[in-house]
Amino acid sequence: MKKGRVQNCIKELRQARRLSQQALGDHVGATRQTINAIEQGKYAPSLELAFRISAEFAVPFEDVFSFDPDG
Amino acid sequence: MKKGRVQNCIKELRQARRLSQQALGDHVGATRQTINAIEQGKYAPSLELAFRISAEFAVPFEDVFSFDPDG
DNA sequence: AGTGAGTGTAAAACATTTTTTACATATAAT
DNA sequence: ATTATATGTAAAAAATGTTTTACACTCACT
Numbered sequence: 001m002k003k004g005r006v007q008n009c010i011k012e013l014r015q016a017r018r019l020s021q022q023a024l025g026d027h028v029g030a031t032r033q034t035i036n037a038i039e040q041g042k043y044a045p046s047l048e049l050a051f052r053i054s055a056e057f058a059v060p061f062e063d064v065f066s067f068d069p070d071g
Numbered sequence: 072m073k074k075g076r077v078q079n080c081i082k083e084l085r086q087a088r089r090l091s092q093q094a095l096g097d098h099v100g101a102t103r104q105t106i107n108a109i110e111q112g113k114y115a116p117s118l119e120l121a122f123r124i125s126a127e128f129a130v131p132f133e134d135v136f137s138f139d140p141d142g
Numbered sequence: 143a144g145t146g147a148g149t150g151t152a153a154a155a156c157a158t159t160t161t162t163t164a165c166a167t168a169t170a171a172t
Numbered sequence: 173a174t175t176a177t178a179t180g181t182a183a184a185a186a187a188t189g190t191t192t193t194a195c196a197c198t199c200a201c202t
Contacts, residue, residue, distance in 0.1 A: 001100030006118050020178060029072030034160055036180065043159060046188075047077050047115040051138035062132050067122035091148060105190055107150065114189060117158075 005071025006044035013057045028052040076142025077115035079135055084128045099123040
């Protein structure tokens, strides 16, 4: 089965709230390096971290993360 | 930061569609052991696999998975 | 009694995500 | 010029998710 691509708009939501990567990381229990890597699309977050992030932004999960099966 | 719990109702959705763990696994590109472990709550799926599962069931992501921060 | 399908479980190997530590660059402010 | 904040990156180790192989149990069926 072909691997797709998980996308996110964390950077946009974060900047709209004037949070640094460090501050967001602190809020959701991750390091700034992890936030950075996810924003850069280096890898997808764990499901738990993804939930924490959408909760922090107070938006629906699918407003932050999406999946492109053919990515 | 305290680790919460990721919940899912894969088993219910799967049984409603009369799919075996094996058949669901085949559809989403995972083994039956992985499906089983996730249904039993042994661990949370990757974000990609979670997306594949909700797509397979054709329901919103948050109808399958939820997060309890105090779990 | 035997067969097949579905499920639960386990251990080892493997893949992916996360942390830690560290260094580099850029920008804004003093 | 220096300092502080924010960001990008990298490598190794740790933690978590996945596959493979294997064995066990149940249930329906013949």
